[in-house]
Each structure stands twice: as C-alpha cells, then as structure tokens.
Amino acid sequence: MVLRMDYKTDVWVDWCPGCGDYGILAAMQAALKELSLKPWETVIVSGIGCSGKTPHFIFANGVHTLHGRAIPFATGIKLANPDLKVIVNGGDGDLLGIGAGHFVALGRRNLDITVIIHDNQVYGLTKGQASPTLPAGAKTKSLPKPNLQDPVNPLELALASGYTFVARGYALNTRHLANLIKQAVQHKGTAVIDVLQPCVTYNDLYTKDWYEKRIYYLDEDPEWDPVVEKPEEAPVKLARAHEKAREWGDRIPLGILYWDKTKPSMEDRIEQRLSSYKKIPPAKAVIEEAGKPAISSEDLYRIFKRYIVKIQG
Amino acid sequence: MVLRMDYKTDVWVDWCPGCGDYGILAAMQAALKELSLKPWETVIVSGIGCSGKTPHFIFANGVHTLHGRAIPFATGIKLANPDLKVIVNGGDGDLLGIGAGHFVALGRRNLDITVIIHDNQVYGLTKGQASPTLPAGAKTKSLPKPNLQDPVNPLELALASGYTFVARGYALNTRHLANLIKQAVQHKGTAVIDVLQPCVTYNDLYTKDWYEKRIYYLDEDPEWDPVVEKPEEAPVKLARAHEKAREWGDRIPLGILYWDKTKPSMEDRIEQRLSSYKKIPPAKAVIEEAGKPAISSEDLYRIFKRYIVKIQG
Amino acid sequence: MREARFLLGGPQGAGLETAAQVLSTAFAIKGYYVYSYREYYSNIKGRHSYIQVRVNSEKLPMAPREEPHVIAVIDAESIFHHFNEAANGTVIVYDSATSSRRLEGIPSIEPETRRRIQKLLQREGYDTTVQGALRYAVERRGARLLPLDYRSILKRVAEKTGTPLFKARRFLNTIPLAASSYLTGLSLNALRAGFERRFQGRDGIVEGNMVVASIVYGILEEEGVERFNVNPPRKREGEFLVVSGNDIVAIGKVVGGVRYQSYYPITPAADESFTLEAHEDLGGLHEEKGGILVFQTEDEIAAISSAIGAALTGARSSTSTSGPGFDLMIEALGWAGINEVPVVVTYYQRGGPSTGLPTRGGQEDLYNALFAGHGQFPKIVLASGDHQEAFIDAILAENLAEKYQLPVIHLLDKFLANTIVTIEPPSLEDVVIERGALTRGGPDYKRFDKSKGPISPRALIGAEETVMWYTGDEHNPEGHITEDPENRMLMHDYRMRKLEIADEEIPEEDRAVLYGDGEDFLVIGWGSVKGAVLEALEILAGEGFKGAYLHYRVLSPFPSKRTREVLTRYEDSKVILAEHSVRPLLSGLISMHTGLRVRKSILKWTGRPIYALELAGAIEKLLDREEGVEVLSYGA
C-alpha cells in the first residue's frame, strides 16, 4: 500500500453502471483533495446499502458499519478524537428509516460531522423496496404495488432536529456537490447534505431526466442568503429554509438551505465543562506508564476522596 | 372484576404526589367517558417510564410495552384490528429519545392513532436524567452538570414527520387537555399531543409556576384556525403551525397547532389495495373450520397457481 | 443416466436467474425432479453469480453435488471461478471470443480470488487466461470444451428478428441456457414450454428466446455434439409445485393462517414477504375470509413489536428476518415471552457474524435463536431441513405458538431460501389448525389466571365486555405489575413449565427424526444439511458403509431422551456432526442436555453449502479415527 492523494483505492467499484453513487464518490474525492485532508485524519463512516460501500472506494480511513448505525459509530469516533474529520455516507433507508432516531439525535448535538444522504427513494441493495423518501402512491418498477406510506422530507426533518448546515445536492452535478461537501466539512457543527441520487436499476420514476428538468440552484439567486451570522437572524432564516425545503415538484432547489454559524459545537460545549478535552481527548489520554496505570494510589485517594472514610477508632 | 365506566382501576396510582401525570390521567379518563368509548374497544399502549404506568390506572385494555416501542406495538394492534381505538402514552425520553425513529415513521403513515407525550424534560423513572426536550445548559436539580445537548421540539418534529393533528396541552389544565384528547381521538389519522407535564421530583425548572406564567390558549384567539379542510390550505397552515411551534419562552401556546383533515388514513390506503381490509381485518380473518385450515387444497392451487407446473410428460 | 447436473455462470444482472428458471421449468413440465441453487455476491450488478441445477428422472435431489455434466457460462470471469470444478466428461460451454481474456484484466474478481486462481494456474504451469484455465480443465480434469461464438450467434438473432445488435444482446444469457438444454436432451418444444411459463403473455420475448435457442440447437446439431442421455422421467402426470424455500414458507403461512406479516427488508428473508404480499388477496378469497396484511416497517424492532401487537388482537402473526434483524428483535421477544404472546419469527440464517457474508449461507445462529434474551422465558425453536419440512413447520410454528402461548422461532437458512425445487403440491389432509386455549373472555376475565395451571385461556383484545392488561413487568393474574415475591415465584416458574409441558406433549421421535438404521456410524445434524447427509449415506452405502442420520427438527424443547436413546446405540467414535459452522454448535447442545460428547465433526464455513460427495468423503475419512474435525471447502 502506498498512501494516495487522489483518494482512490484499488477496490473495484461494484455499483451498477450509471448509478448516481459514482457522482457522489467523485464529489467526495474532489472535496477531500481540494481541502487537502490527510487520509489518516479523515474517516468515512457508512451504513449498509449500496451507499454503504463508499468508504472502500476512498483512500482515507473507512468504517463501514451496520445498517442504520453510521451516525452513532461516527459520534464515538469524533468524540474520542475530535481532531479527525468525520464524514458519514448513508442511504435514505439507512439514515431516515432504521436510523431515523440517530439522525434526530445528532441534530441535537451539533457535533462537527458531515452527513451525506444517498437519497434514491429505494432500498437499493435489498432490491428496490420503497425507502422513506418515496412518495405514497408511487410505484417504481421494483414494487409490486404502489407505496403505502408518505415520504419524510430529509431537509425538514434535519431543520426540525437542529442541524446547523442543511443543503441539497444532486449526484450527477459533481462539481456543485463537491463544493457543498467542502462547505459542509468546513462548517463547525453538524452538516447534512441530502443528495438526490438516481438509482438506475430500481427507480424508474426519479431519473436523471426527471431531475434535470426540475432542479435549479439557490446560489444563482443573489437574494438567497441562508447564513445565520447572529442568533437573532435564525427564526426568519429557519422559516425560509423550511419553505424552501418543502418546494418539490416542478422546481427543486439545490444548494444550502440553512447555515447557522452561531451555535456552539458539541466539542466546544464539552470543553467548557472539561477544559482539557480538545487538548487531550479520550483517544490521546495517558492511561499507563510502562504497563502501570497512569493513576497512582495517591491519585486514586484524591479523585475518590468522597468515598474514603478515615477510621477514627 | 366488574366493567367500569368511570375508567378507573383498583391499582394504586404510585406517582409522586403533585406529579403532572395525575392531570393527564384524569384528562384521559374524562375524554374516554365523554366519548363513551367502550373499554373493550379501547387500547391504551404505553412505553416504559413513570408515564408508562398509565394503562394500569385506566379501565380499558392496557398494553404496557417496552421503552421506546409503544408506537410499533400500537401500530400492530391497530393494523390488525382497525375497529379498536388506540391511544399511546409515552414519556418524552421514550417517544423522542430511544423511540424517535418510530415517532418519525408513524408520521409517515397517518394511521388512526393518538399519541400523548408526557413531556417533563427528564427521564423520570430512572431518576431525572436529561430527556430530549430539556434545553442545553439547563441544570435541573437532578443533574450533576448542565445539559450538553439541544432539545428537540416535539411539535416541529411531528410537523416535519407528517402528523395530521398536532397539539399541545398542559397536564394541570385537565379540562382543556381532555378536550384536546377527544378531538385527537376523533381525528381520522395520526394525532399527537405534546403535554407539558411538571415533574415535581426531578424538574425544578419547568414547574407549575413557571408554566402558568407563560401559557396561553390558541383557541381564545378567534383568528387562529389550524384546520386544513382542502389540500391547498396545507402549505400556509403548516408554515404557521411551524411558527407557533417555535414559540417558547415568555409565551407558550396551547391548543391545536395543525389539523389536516384531507389526508387519507393508512386504513383507507390499505382498503384501496385490499378491499376487504376493514370488513375482515387480520384479527377477524377466518383461518380454520373445525380445526382444518380455511384454505382448502383447491384454494391453495388457485392462490398459488403461478407456482404450479402441470406435467406434460 | 438418471441425472443431469449443470452449472450456469455469469455476472449478476445478466439474466442468469431467468435462464435457470426457464430450464428448471422446462424440465419440470417434462416430469423431471429439479433442484436449483443460486450463489451470488452482495451486489446488484456485475459480480459473479452461478446456479447449480440438478435434473433427476427418479427423485428429488436435496443438496448440491459436485461433478457437473455441463458448465455453461456467459462471461470470461465465470471460467476462472469454475474451471476447476470440471469432472471427467464435463462439457464447458463458453464464448470463444473470451479465450484470450486474462485473469488480471478482469476487474470484478476480488483480489483474493484472483490471487488464488493465479497461484493454482501458475503452480500447475498454465496461463492465467481463459484458455489456460480451460486447458487445465481438459488436461487435468478431463473436461470437454464447447466454444460458441456468442457474438455471431447474436448477430444472427439480430438479423432474424430484425432488431439492432445491441438489443439482441439481452438474449446473451439464452446462449448458455440453450446449449445446456441441448446437451441435457431437452427438445426445443420442451424448452419453449419453459419460456412460455416464464414470460407468460410476453410473446415477443418468448419468440426472441426461441430464435436464439433454435440457432444454438442448429449449430450443435450441425456440429454433431453429443448429448447426455437422461432417462425419461418416472413421473408422467400430475403437478409439481416449483418453489424456492422462501416461497414454500409463504405458502405454509397462508395455509397456517398467518394474516399479519411484518418485515424489514433483508437478504435472504425478504422474498418470503414479497410472495405473501403478492398473494395478499388469497386469490379472491379475502372477500370472504379476510386477506393478508404484509407491512414493511421502519426497522426490525418495529417489525416484531407490531407483530406482537397484532397477535394480541388474535391475528396469527409473524415476521421474517435474518441474523442482523433478529438481533434487534431480541428485546421484544422477551416481552412476548413474559406476556405469553403467540408470535412467530421466521429466521433465515446467513453467513455471519455481523454483516458477514450476507448473500451466503450458514448455520451459526442456533444459539442466538435458543439463548438470546435477558431473563429466562420459554421459546420453541424449530428448524427445517428441506422444502417439505419448511411447509409443515411454518404451520406447526403457528400452532405451537398459540397452543403454548409463547414465541416460536422457525430457523431456516440461505441455502434453503434460495433453492428452487419441484415438489409434490402438499396435501392438506393432515394439516390441522390448533388455536389452543382461546376464550371469549367476559367481565371476570383475567388474562394470566393460573388457577388451572400454567396455560391460561387466552381472550383477544377487542373481545366484547372483556378488558385485559399486558406489561413487560412481572404481573399478577390481571396483568398488572406486581413485585410480590410469592406471585413472582409462581408466574416465573409456570412460564418455564409451559416448555416442559410441550416437552412432554411433542413426541420426541418427531423432534429428532432417524433416517436409516446402518450400524457403522451415525451422522447428526439439523436444518439444511439434511439433503447432503442423506445423499452421502446413500453414496457410502454403495461403498459398503452403512450409516444412519439423526435429524433434529425441534431444538427447543430439546429431545433429550431420544438423543440419549439413539446416540448410545453407537460407540462414541461413531457419531459425527455435520454442520455449516466454524465451531460445532449442535454438539454443545447435546452435551448440555444429555452430557453426551460428540467427538467428530464435519464443518463448513465458507458460506457455500455442503456438497454430497465432499461430505461422503469426509465421513469416510473420519470413520477410522477416534475423534477429529473435517473441514469442507468445495464451491466457488
């Protein structure tokens, strides 16, 4: 193995030809490169699904976890070593179905993690069942009957859960997506990008054609300013973001919907409580010296003095 | 046992004196009574927590499930027998922490269930840890250090998840709460009521006093109309509901924030697919006659004909 | 010959499954017994997959067997995976254009596999090309080659059907299919019947395929290629049910009265739910008797929780899953245990641990099914060894769940799930539906009334004038929480006693079924080793070793007496476990329940099924040792 700065591995990419995941992968690699992230300081964490294979294709630390659990694994990695850049790749089923509870919980933390949703409206790897973003009544070619359940809107859910960077990208506009990823990664707090990702094999409704007739770019509108620089701006910008998040159908906005720069990150909050946290996080703690505990007997007495009773026979 | 129409049981109510849960219990009993629901056609489903004990105190079928799982248990009960009235009682930790994934999923279904959140900002039964609705920085008397995580707003989360009846009640205004419950139960679709519930033992921040200085009633405002009678009205009313949902601090609105009467319920959707569903739901299916399967050999051949190969030696 | 075996190989998504279905159906229509097993990567398109088919004129094979008569492939990669499986006389059908393809130039082969094949070819002095591999097959294995020019065939198809070549490419898979069909002696008419069934109503596709087939048949006839001579089938009339393991379980559930099935998609369980969903209206019967509700939940926790909820209202309910999903169901299973809820979990094992080998097989989840869950509560665990058992067990699971009011776990695995066989349509003569102690309840009803013994009459939520409570806490007869120690002693003990009652009531011979009575050795096993073991027994009998097979169908309550009785008929050193696991599991269970020690095991944990010949060989090897483990590894 040689360290590679093109962020590519030798692993054969086994997605279906034409899959939107290729675009997401390329955008990630471009973003990592342009941000000059060191592969060993970067961790790509994924769930299970077609999307879940992403880390194997990226030359950076990769943690391919369990279906629905990428966020909690990533949380532990980031909390234990906040120096790492942590990016989560997950399917819509993974993050918004089985993992929805974690998705909501992460919003409450503003931990400095970027979450990328591969939103293809289907469960790809299990052969095309409806995912939580497929509208009710929709019948993709892989479904025997029309979908019974309403979709959840990932952006609205993110906004309601407290994410401080909320954006939508399109898998087949790699350049635009790479820029979003760069901003998301640089944001100090939890960022989510919902990436519209055509699944050519199972989803014949939300195709390249379908999307490309409808998408437009928010940043082309000079009026559009999603950034909250002062806490007072939040309510109005949040309401506008919600409104944009609900726009779907003839026109589908891409870009940053909401970006709150004012909220302290989880790491900051922890540091307030435990001042050494960022300097010596759990991953770097000194726990032993030459095989002996770093805590001496005297330390033990000091730390746990409230439990020590001196006998005054 | 004698059937009781006061909806009370002999079980000693073992909540702390002064707990807001008493008010919720009384409101539920009043609502059931005023709706004349038959105890045997009513099912109270709860999670684990102080709130989770509720069904034992109500004379109606009670299913006290697992921490976080009241919604999926209730879903199975209702889907298998849609003639039952199903009400879920859960703690804020239960429904919005460990159970948040189910909470979001239920919103996508519009199944005819009512969810009552006992929102006391703490994990009561485990002795007062921060629940998902406690604001960051808050330090109740039961916490050793200030809370690290931001709260989730139950109403916003419900709106983002697609709930069609979203309301807020106050545990100690039993009359008002009973009315909300009645409306929620009568609504044909998924209803949620976030009930502000003082926990006198662990939560010394959000007390009766604190609330009573701040709450006001939306229905006292003649302008306030949360009801969506035609689908076109939904976007505007939803945006207004979001705005109201975010109102917190000096003034806290109580009442119905959003009520969409236009969306088909899950039961309706199933019926569209399987016309006999409401008439003969799974609970009432005929599966045997005198110990023999209701499906005869001939039925089997007919149902599974696509698997039968006739030998044409 | 009695049997033809062929292996079809090609990339995922290239129509291999269809090809196997067409071929199997064509044979089935002729009255042959067909066994067809599919092996594939966790991938949607592009990775290698293959199907093992056995066509038998006399009886249904129940396991894969080595030494295919035909290996027919779509692409170069398949040659690399399978050249080494050729036996004496095996005909290899392949695209002549691929002969010079280099192993190193095939990106979709995993590096470990590539290196492994490289090593073999290089060591033996062959090129790492298709040609090299084929030469190896011919020279070292006695294979015969049947190269076809796929491109020129497709060109002819394009001409004949008046479609552009790139469209004709969709018929690529029909070439190896047709060649196999020709070689194993099917007529074009018989093959057409196969296409017609597969593409019902889509005449264009049938015709297109038949064009390919007739071109291939023409070429082979012209070249005078010798055909294998499979005996005419014994069975000349009647019907076959052609079903996968997933399908037959679904059919069993329909008969057994399951009317609520929840699931969260997972390989290899999900297809069962799709089959159920596709038949939700019971062919129209639903108007009269009610249909089936198949519900896709947000996760497996919700799947089991909602199934339990449904069961409380009286619906026969079940959920289907595989290892990762089962793990998530464990907490709720305990709730069903303490609340005495009849609910069935159909548990398809796959290669573990964790995500493991998600599209491969294994039998390593036995202890998870038996022992997972905190606190003690009774559960019944069934395991099926073939499609017929799976059908019966799907019904039995529901009956036992209701009779003893407890969760039942029905263990299956990927091997069975993805095996398609022709079986006689099951007779419903002997099928019963036992709902156990049901009552209409009434004002004085107490759900957990134990005054008459451990099994309380069960009323359903919704019963008129009846109210009941359920809680995961320890409870009193009404179902209200109580922590009283005396109540606890009774309730907790009585729940466990239900399993002891089941142990008394379910005949032990049905729980551990003895096949054969050979005295030379005894194989023990459970689940889908059955087919291979029975076949190995036959093979060994032919060589003069007479054995028997003790097949466990119920793992809880464990048939201890039966085990002791049968095992002690044999010397210690004559008892051999066969299992798809990395360390023996059934042996541990036997020791746990009887103290007997099983000293020999034949294990396989590659994720591929045990084949008949390798098993026979391993048994023979173990026969004159005192103890030992034989590890199997056949199969790409």
Added chain:
Amino acid sequence: MREARFLLGGPQGAGLETAAQVLSTAFAIKGYYVYSYREYYSNIKGRHSYIQVRVNSEKLPMAPREEPHVIAVIDAESIFHHFNEAANGTVIVYDSATSSRRLEGIPSIEPETRRRIQKLLQREGYDTTVQGALRYAVERRGARLLPLDYRSILKRVAEKTGTPLFKARRFLNTIPLAASSYLTGLSLNALRAGFERRFQGRDGIVEGNMVVASIVYGILEEEGVERFNVNPPRKREGEFLVVSGNDIVAIGKVVGGVRYQSYYPITPAADESFTLEAHEDLGGLHEEKGGILVFQTEDEIAAISSAIGAALTGARSSTSTSGPGFDLMIEALGWAGINEVPVVVTYYQRGGPSTGLPTRGGQEDLYNALFAGHGQFPKIVLASGDHQEAFIDAILAENLAEKYQLPVIHLLDKFLANTIVTIEPPSLEDVVIERGALTRGGPDYKRFDKSKGPISPRALIGAEETVMWYTGDEHNPEGHITEDPENRMLMHDYRMRKLEIADEEIPEEDRAVLYGDGEDFLVIGWGSVKGAVLEALEILAGEGFKGAYLHYRVLSPFPSKRTREVLTRYEDSKVILAEHSVRPLLSGLISMHTGLRVRKSILKWTGRPIYALELAGAIEKLLDREEGVEVLSYGA
C-alpha cells in the same frame, strides 16, 4: 457479639437511603465493617423499600443474613412487610401512633402482598393491624417491641429548633435511624460523625438531625432500653473505601484507563456512569493526562456503537447497561467481533425477562451474555462475585479486550450494584495495563494482517500516514469486503482461535477459584452468590459439614479442565449449584463444556438475594438426597 444486623424500612423517598448511609458511615468511621443492601420497588415515591445492614467487628460480611437484631421502621406498611422476619430478641422500633393501622387501609401495598399477609395473620389468629402483626412477632417469633411516639418527638424537635412542625417532619427518618444507632451501641458522637460526612458543609441539617438523635437517645436511656453489645472493631486505624458495586466498577474503570463511557440510563447500571461523570476531571489530573468523557446517548444501540467508534481511535471505551439495553447492543457486538474491536460492556443483571422486576436482582442473563449474536465470534465473559472482584475485573476486562482484540462482557447484578460495603482501598501494586499488540501503523499497514497468526497488530484510527478500513462484512487483510471462500476460512477460524489462545493463556485456577477443601460437598456458583455461599460454608462447618466452593469468574473461555478436575473429586451427588435463576444455567454450561451433570441446585428467583441461613439450610437438606432442587424464598 460480633455483629449487629438491622433492617430499616419505610416508603421510597422518605430518607431511608440517607439514614442507612449515615449509620453505615458512622460505623465505618469507628472501624466496623459494614454491609448494606437496599431493596426497592420500581417507583420514585411511596412504595415500600428497606435496607439490610450488617455491622461486623471482625470482617466484612458479603451477603445478607436473616435474623436482624433491630427492625426499625418509618411507617405502618413496613411493619406488615417485615414483622415475620423478626427473630428471637429482635427489637422492633416503630411509631406507636400506627399501631391501630389496618392492613386493608394501606393503599400502597400491592394486592397480592396484602392478601398474602392477611392470610398469614388470619390463619394464625391475629388482627390484620399493625398491632396484630406486632403481637405475632412477639408471640411467635420472640421479638421485643420498642414503640416511640414519632409525632411527639418531632414536636419536641420543632420546639427545640424553632421550626414549624411540618418542617420538622423531614427528620422523620432520623427517628428509626437514631433508635437503631442507640440499640447497636453507637455513641451520639459517633453518630454525629456519620451525619457530618453525609451532610458535609450543611451544618443546619447536621444539627437538626442531632437534635432528633439526642431526643431519641434521651428517651431510650430514660426508659432504660437495653443495648446490643457489639464487640469493639478489630480495625482501629487506616481507611475504608465506602462504595456501592456501581461505584467500585467506576473506580476500576478509572484506574483501568477507560476514557470514553457511553450509556443510556437504566437501573441498576446508570449509577456507575454518574460516578464516572462526577469524576470526569480525575480530580484535576485531566489537565495532564486527559479526562473521562461520559456520554448519554439516545439509546443503547448508540451507546455501544459509539463506544466501538471510540475504541477504534484508541480510547479505552466501555458502556454500561442492564438486560433490556444489552439486548439492543447485540447486533453491534457482532460488529465488534468481526472487526476485532476491544470494547467492554458492563452488564448489570436484574430480574427478567423483559422489564421483569427492574429494581430487583437475578442471574438469568448468563446465556444472553455468552451466546447472543448471530454468527460465531469470540467474546470473553467475566463475572464478579463481590466488590473486590468487581474492581479487578473492571480493569481486567479492558486488558483482555485489548490483548485479544475482542468484546468483553463484564457481568454483575443488581445485588452487587446496590450493596454498599466498607473495603480496604484497593492496592494498585499488582495492577497492570496491558494494551496488547499496538503499532504505529505506517503506509503499508494492514489492519487484519494474519501472516503472523490470529492476533494482528492494531493501529489506531488517526495514526500518522496510516489508513485502514473496517467493515462488518467478511474482509481481507486490508479490511475490504471479500467473499472469497479461502480468505473466509482463514479469517473466520482465526477470530475463533483468539478465544482458544485466551483459553490457553488465562490460568484456569483464576477462572474457577476454589474456596475451601471440605470433602462433604462442593457448591458451584458464579457472581454474587459468592458471599452467601462462603458464609453458608462457615455455618455448615460449624455443624460438622465440611464443604468447598468453586467460584466461576470467567465464563468464556470456559475453564473446562479445571471444572473436570475439581468436580470429579466429588461424587456426582455431592455437587450443588447455587444460582439466582428459575432453571439452572451454570449447570448447563458445565455439561456443555465437560459432559458432567450437576444434579442438585438451589435456586431463587424472587428477585431478592440469597440469604446465608436459608442457603445453609438448603445445602443441608440436599446433602443426603441423590438429586433435587431447593427453592429459596426469603425476603420481602
């Protein structure tokens, strides 16, 4: 006398815990060994709870024992729960105003318990009043009564302190506390020391309490109440650590280097996390060595997943839970297994199944800890029998996890968790931190390089110039997915071999520790039966029966040789299991691993701990039978 035992009873939330702490501390300061165990309902306020305290002048008792010298209660309900536990000479301290309270008029007693007590009193011809119960205690049990007028005492307190009566009521719990203190011979000064420690800096409270205490002392002296005469303590100087089981595990984790602890609140595990959190800054040391991050997650799935994530970066990480939470962690444990991640789950058992008896104890989760999880993967399972073991095991768990790169489960239970004892502060002399094969990695690093054997050097995520991959799928040395059968054979086997290496390396005598060498019988057990068994052994030795105890501390890898060696020293009929379970578990495990059968068991599943005398009695009863089960039931 060597020991004083008292039982304090009252409603949850009425200051009972505080009372026990004060009393325990006061005795500890004097140099007495104190054991104090709390029993309570799953309720915040109002239900009955009680504390068993043993104060010993010579050595630390490690189990509860019957026959209290003092039963001192706050309320009427407590009398009904405990009158029947009085022994000859037991002094019952109660509020004279409650004597006429009727059992039927106490709403907080559960109906089953009420009926049970009613039945007893009525059968024996006593009123169902406090008075009736007390008369029973006196006449049938030889108790002595010490009624006090609580209200008038509080009135005097109110007067003396100049506070209104309703405020003085907060000192209600101090009355039985002070009476117990008086009866067991503590001086007012000693008692004050207890108050001072408990209410550090809150002088008002200390004074208020002392006022109550001196009034009570005054009354008792005046009435000439006889005091028990506990011997002066053996230990006259030095320190005690006064800790609960939860606390000592937290302390062990701090020493053992845990710096990331995730949890989701659950009884009886959560207090361990609170103790850790309260000491996150390591008394200031964090500035130099880093602190502890204690993180409350959204559920147990996130707790284990994040702990695994943290472990990948090199943090020693663990999570603490109880049965329901553990069930939810099972899927991720398998991920840790296949990815060889050192992570520790501290698993406090409670009464199951399901929510069960959430604040009571049990030992029924052994198989869940050992066998849950789909697919086979290695895990080490430790179980601690007392506070000293818990301390060592908390450290050992971390060492073994890193040494063998696998998940370790540390089993404890509610009994231990909620027992507060005085122990010698642990010496760190012999404590080592073994981090196993750690490497700095580098550009050629392969996480799962098996070229040197089953245990690969572990680099941490974040190591300079080092990149690695993890996946729950079967993987190659780099950590990338591969389904190659040969790679699978090696990887899967090597993971299991790590446990076999551990089996060779960890001395079996440390895994199953033998206490005593009496030849009359052998008790086997694990976890928190230890204290009761050792005490029962002593009691029986006094009666001439000499036994021994084989105490299992490591359940996986199971000490099979040791088991065989020790058990076969005894005749089959001399081996007795003691366990808190409804059906024996350890016996099954022994059979599974050795084929030996344990024919006798003493079981208790009321959720209450095994007491020393009932255990001794049961052993004696079993001694001359061939086989059998004795069921224990002592305790309210």
